[in-house]
Amino acid sequence: MVVWIIGLSGSGKSTLAQEVTRLTRASGRACVLLDGDAVRQVFGADLGHSLKDRHKNAKRFNGLCKLLDDQGVDVVCAILSLFEDTRQWNRDNLRAYREVFLDVPLNALAARDPKGLYREALAGRMADMPGVDIPFVRPARPDLTITNTGSLDALLARAPEIAAMILGHAPGFPDAGGGR
Template sequence: MKINGFTIWLTGLSGAGKTTIAEKLCLALNKRQVPCETLDGDVIRENLSKGLTFSREDRDINVLRIGFVAALLSRNGVGVIVSAISPYQEARQQVRAKIKNFIEVYIKCPIEECERRDVKGLYKKVRSGALTGFTGISDPYEEPRHPEIICFTDTETVEISVNKIISYLEEAGYLPTLSLMDTLQDKSINEA
């Protein structure tokens, strides 16, 4: 069965769990032999968007650059997982319009929980005044209006969130169900 490329766009506040879900989702797709790439917002900003500020214009440029790379990969049969705050609805909509198989996943987590986790120590820097223009505190985060999937990471385990995404991919026809995959693998083994 040919797997069509797709882009899973994980958006949410810093500390919501985007990167963790992206990593686990990529592992799950690899187990199903789906070619997969993750595009992490922090990594892209360091390598592809170095020098951009955190102004609205530069944040949008960063999102559009990530979207460009995701479109190239997904149109060539790769399952792309983007984990980027991507705070503005308009930029996300522009990316959606350019990617054929785009699936927006809102990694929803209350800011209080994100701040409690403070994985990167960013909230602490914001509260001390060392960091300004921070999404969700001193800069807006525009929640997705109609995401295909919402993961509530303050109440769901990572596994539940990943399974939600996998189930969506199966139901939408991007992935065969496990039982179908098992049948296809058994058939190929028997034909060998």
């Protein structure tokens, strides 16, 4: 299964993905974590942050997920995921695919701002920032939406539910995944 955790910078994608991966592995399942920043570094940080480069990076994630999925490896991705076509590609080409959207208002993200990105973008000193000068269109049909405006503990409390999706123990969870 591939779990695609979507959200703007600072929404908690990496934090949640790390905990979901930890819980999945603790249950004895092989699980790979693909994080947006880490994948960029693996490929030599050869892409910028323009829409074109962001789309190319998302396509890399598609390919990596397909490679691992075809080998029966569970994958948790923490990715901004601006593009519906890459999410649709996942639905069409992966054995099982789930989208988890971390919904956080821009004012909360700007207040958190762990990397200082919103401060720079809102001041006009940085371009190509999703949610500021690049529109972020909410995913049309995530399998799970988490409003992350609370504590870190509240966010991490959702990790067992997502790990259960991977482990196949989530009764009643909608089967909106890949169609293969």
